[in-house]
Each structure stands twice: as C-alpha cells, then as structure tokens.
Amino acid sequence: MDKATQKAQLILALRKEGIRDARVLEAMETIPRELFVEPEFQSKAWDNSALPIQFGQTISQPFVVGAMSAALELKGHEIVLEIGTGSGYQTAILSKLARRVFTIERYKPLLRKAQERFEKLSLNNVVSKCADGGLGWPEQGPFDAIITTCACPMRPDVLLSQLKVGGILVAPVGASSVQELLRYRRREDGVFEEEALMDVRFVPLLPGVSG
Ligand code: SAH
Numbered sequence: 001m002d003k004a005t006q007k008a009q010l011i012l013a014l015r016k017e018g019i020r021d022a023r024v025l026e027a028m029e030t031i032p033r034e035l036f037v038e039p040e041f042q043s044k045a046w047d048n049s050a051l052p053i054q055f056g057q058t059i060s061q062p063f064v065v066g067a068m069s070a071a072l073e074l075k076g077h078e079i080v081l082e083i084g085t086g087s088g089y090q091t092a093i094l095s096k097l098a099r100r101v102f103t104i105e106r107y108k109p110l111l112r113k114a115q116e117r118f119e120k121l122s123l124n125n126v127v128s129k130c131a132d133g134g135l136g137w138p139e140q141g142p143f144d145a146i147i148t149t150c151a152c153p154m155r156p157d158v159l160l161s162q163l164k165v166g167g168i169l170v171a172p173v174g175a176s177s178v179q180e181l182l183r184y185r186r187r188e189d190g191v192f193e194e195e196a197l198m199d200v201r202f203v204p205l206l207p208g209v210s211g
Helices: 003-016 022-030 039-044 062-071 089-097 108-120
Strands: 079-083 100-105 126-130 143-148 163-173 179-186 192-200
Touching: 003 022, 003 062, 022 062, 022 089, 062 089, 062 163, 062 179, 062 192, 079 089, 089 100, 089 108, 089 126, 100 108, 108 126
Parallel strands: 079 100, 079 143, 100 126, 143 163
Antiparallel strands: 163 179, 179 192
C-alpha cells in the first residue's frame, strides 16, 4: 500500500473513531508523520499506533493525538503550552491549530531532533526549551490551553495556575501505567471543572532535565 492510501485510511479510521474536528483532521493530514518516526519504523508511520522513539519514550498513537488536540477546542488564536515535546509530532499538529505553541522537553537530544523537524517544516510559531515541564513556563503564561503528553501523578496544580480564565488543560493523570485523560476548564470563580475523557497510557512526567 502506498503512503497516500495509508494516510487516507488513517484519517478515515480517526473519523470513524469519533474525531470530528475538521481542523484537527486537516492538520493530521498535512503534517508528515513519517518525519517524526525513527528509520526502522517508517513502514508503520501511518499506522494508528504509538511507536518507540529514543530514551524509552514514544510518539503517541494518532488517535490519542487527535483526541487530545480536539479536546483543547482550539480555534486558531490561542497561545498553547505543551509539556513533553518528544518527537515533536503533537507540537507540529498544535502549531497548525493555534497561534503559538510553547513546548518543553526534559531530554536535550530529543528536543534537538524535534527542533530540526520544526525547522524543516518551517513551523515558525513553535518556541521550545529543554527544562522540567512540571514547572510550566510562567514567563510566557497565562495560556489559553495547556497539554501534557506525559502522565502527571496527580492534579497538575502548578500548570493549572498558568491557565487563563476560560482556558482548557488536557492531561493524563494517575500514578499507574494506565491513566485517566482529564480535561480541566478554569472558571471565572477560580474553580477548575474536571471531566474524564478516556483511559490512556503515557510515560510518566519525570523531574529535572537529562542529556
Ligand atoms: N507528544 C510526544 C509524546 C512524547 S512521550 C510525541 O508526539 O512524540 C512524552 C515525553 O515527555 C517524553 O519525551 C519525555 O521525555 C517527556 N517528559 C517527561 N517528563 C517531562 C518533564 N518533566 N518535562 C518535560 N518533558 C517531560
């Protein structure tokens, strides 16, 4: 099967699985996932599955990327913070859906590779740094939307404090290998509404930086 057919099948599968946001589907059709996948997994680049990258990390399953992107309800004007750049694939999708994306990765070599990909695709609205994303990026906040692509052991209060009123944070929360994907909305009265979206499996959010 050629790449175009594999891609068309994946987009169809995402639609069938319930991803209806046309902008999300378009972004996933536009961003070449093969650029974010290691050489040995090229033939699987358009499969609906997570794949290993380096340092025991993974590029997320397209369905999960689509579901998390849609859950942020982006219209195009937003400033987004992402924790866990990894391969940079989710970042690249977000860059097509929002005005600017700030992304943080704790492994320097992973970040460097992701930065090369952003450059190659001329994703000029992505700003990235190597740091402990658990601390957020207060100098650039508050944010319209925050997404964590590593599992937070508990409610991510530090990140929630960097969310604008009306803003949405989507994160896997839980200390075991399966977590709940939670969506928080910051209300005007300061309360965070919490909604469980689905079960997911993410690598844990770790403290500090590495590499
Ligand atoms: N969205 C990525 C998924 C990467 S996996 C993709 O599409 O490829 C999760 C990433 O979170 C890993 O790269 C891991 O190193 C990173 N991570 C874990 N803890 C972190 C922290 N405290 N700060 C920043 N990144 C972190």
